[in-house]
Amino acid sequence: MSGEMDKPLISRRLVDSDGSLAETPSEGPKVGILGSGDFARSLVTRLVGSGFSVVVGSRNPKRTAGLFPSAAQVTFQAEAVDSPDVIFVAMFREHYSSLCGLSDQLAGKILVDVSNPTEQEHLRHRESNAEYLASLFPTCTVVKAFNVISAWTLQSGPRDGNRQVPICSDHPDAKRAVSEMVQAMGFMPVDMGALVSAREVEAMPLRLLPGWKVPALLALGLFIFFYVYNFVRDVLQPYVRDGKSKFYKLPVSVVNTTLPCVAYVLLSLVYLPGVLAAALQLRRGTKYRRFPDWLDHWLQHRKQIGLLSFFCAALHALYSFCLPLSRVNRYEVVNLAIKQVRPARAAYQPPSAASGPAGALRRPPPDVLKTGEPGGAMPGLVDAAQGWGQETDARQLRVFEALQEEC
Numbered sequence: 001m002s003g004e005m006d007k008p009l010i011s012r013r014l015v016d017s018d019g020s021l022a023e024t025p026s027e028g029p030k031v032g033i034l035g036s037g038d039f040a041r042s043l044v045t046r047l048v049g050s051g052f053s054v055v056v057g058s059r060n061p062k063r064t065a066g067l068f069p070s071a072a073q074v075t076f077q078a079e080a081v082d083s084p085d086v087i088f089v090a091m092f093r094e095h096y097s098s099l100c101g102l103s104d105q106l107a108g109k110i111l112v113d114v115s116n117p118t119e120q121e122h123l124r125h126r127e128s129n130a131e132y133l134a135s136l137f138p139t140c141t142v143v144k145a146f147n148v149i150s151a152w153t154l155q156s157g158p159r160d161g162n163r164q165v166p167i168c169s170d171h172p173d174a175k176r177a178v179s180e181m182v183q184a185m186g187f188m189p190v191d192m193g194a195l196v197s198a199r200e201v202e203a204m205p206l207r208l209l210p211g212w213k214v215p216a217l218l219a220l221g222l223f224i225f226f227y228v229y230n231f232v233r234d235v236l237q238p239y240v241r242d243g244k245s246k247f248y249k250l251p252v253s254v255v256n257t258t259l260p261c262v263a264y265v266l267l268s269l270v271y272l273p274g275v276l277a278a279a280l281q282l283r284r285g286t287k288y289r290r291f292p293d294w295l296d297h298w299l300q301h302r303k304q305i306g307l308l309s310f311f312c313a314a315l316h317a318l319y320s321f322c323l324p325l326s327r328v329n330r331y332e333v334v335n336l337a338i339k340q341v342r343p344a345r346a347a348y349q350p351p352s353a354a355s356g357p358a359g360a361l362r363r364p365p366p367d368v369l370k371t372g373e374p375g376g377a378m379p380g381l382v383d384a385a386q387g388w389g390q391e392t393d394a395r396q397l398r399v400f401e402a403l404q405e406e407c
């Protein structure tokens with residue numbers, strides 16, 4: 001294996017002094033490609049770079065020849081399929097039947113189906129594209145491969161994340177030959193069994209973020225549940241019972257109360273299946289029996305559930321860090337207001353019968369009336385104004401104190 005890894009992907013003889021790909025050595029294994037689209041072009045670049053001799057079959061070779069490295073031979077379809085034993089069909093399913101005229105020349109050869117159906121096509125056709133190709137060319141051996149690799153990955157070379165190439169075919173020898181090519185191109189073949197598995201292999205690229213759907217729906221469900229609960233507890237109940245409007249809490253405060261609830265429940269759902277599995281093994285007295293399906297799936301989703309739990313907790317930490325900043329600001333403003341109003345309130349005396357018929361003509365304590373001149377010009381008017389001011393202040397103070405509680 002280490003010997004394989006030491007081999008350079010592009011052999012020295014294939015690279016010109018100016019760095020471009022030179023003429024292929026005639027002894028390189030010959031591979032045919034039908035089609036001249038994006039995938040065919042990337043495939044050719046990779047194959048040529050891996051030391052293969054490539055011949056491309058196009059309906060219009062004159063038009064397409066310029067798109068390929070000079071090391072590849074571009075010709076008509078009939079000519080291209082003549083000599084190679086392995087032929088890649090880099091075309092869409094609906095055009096497969098246009099190759100039927102080549103049936104005789106293709107007899108006994110290995111056809112590699114690289115196609116990917118769209119979601120609708122996948123649902124519409126009961127048989128996979130590879131099985132359809134095999135039914136059109138019963139004298140050929142069909143191998144399904146490379147469909148999970150994008151044209152871009154083919155061209156830029158395999159990365160660690162997507163090295164695997166699932167392969168399936170009814171003929172072990174053909175599968176082995178294609179597996180060796182896959183390896184020579186720097187990818188890792190994964191045997192998926194017989195050609196009936198092609199449907200499964202073709203569905204792989206259709207799955208967006210496999211394994212995340214159930215955990216994501218679970219997290220969303222939990223979030224909605226706890227959000228509604230916190231909404232009823234923190235917003236709806238104070239509104240109905242005391243008439244207090246706390247709807248401003250909806251976008252930030254209620255969300256921030258909800259996030260840790262979701263994080264905790266998700267975290268417990270990461271550990272719970274392990275405990276259940278251990279209990280089940282103890283009860284059965286063996287660990288060599290399969291878990292029931294529901295537990296098996298649950299165990300497999302632990303990583304995603306754990307990551308979602310971490311995400312909720314991290315978001316909660318961020319919210320909790322940012323919230324006090326705005327609160328401190330609000331608190332300082334309210335505090336300042338209270339400091340200004342409180343002395344006036346302490347000095348306020350409700351009007352009593354002794355203070356005369358008008359009530360407003362009572363005399364405020366001297367510390368409040370610093371600027372007023374007791375007994376000066378128009379004392380009654382000054383008193384009345386200050387009495388009115390104190391009543392307003394008292395009401396404001398109640399509002400401010402309520403605000404301070406909120407902070």
Ligand SMILES: NC(=O)C1=CN([C@@H]2O[C@H](COP(=O)(O)OP(=O)(O)OC[C@H]3O[C@@H](n4cnc5c(N)ncnc54)[C@H](OP(=O)(O)O)[C@@H]3O)[C@@H](O)[C@H]2O)C=CC1
Pocket residue numbers: 034035036037038039040057058059060064089090091092093095098114115116117146147148149150151152
């Ligand atoms: N692009 C990608 O990243 C990937 C593509 N694939 C699969 O590879 C196959 C080719 O894809 P791609 O290269 O992107 O597609 P393109 O449309 O770019 O190429 C399709 C090619 O099919 C050839 N062809 C042969 N007969 C016909 C016909 N009757 N009508 C139209 N075209 C015909 C054409 O070549 P010419 O005119 O020279 O005959 C054409 O260049 C598809 O099955 C796709 O699912 C799989 C994985 C990734």
Ligand SMILES: [Cu+2]
Pocket residue numbers: 260316320
């Ligand atoms: Cu917290």
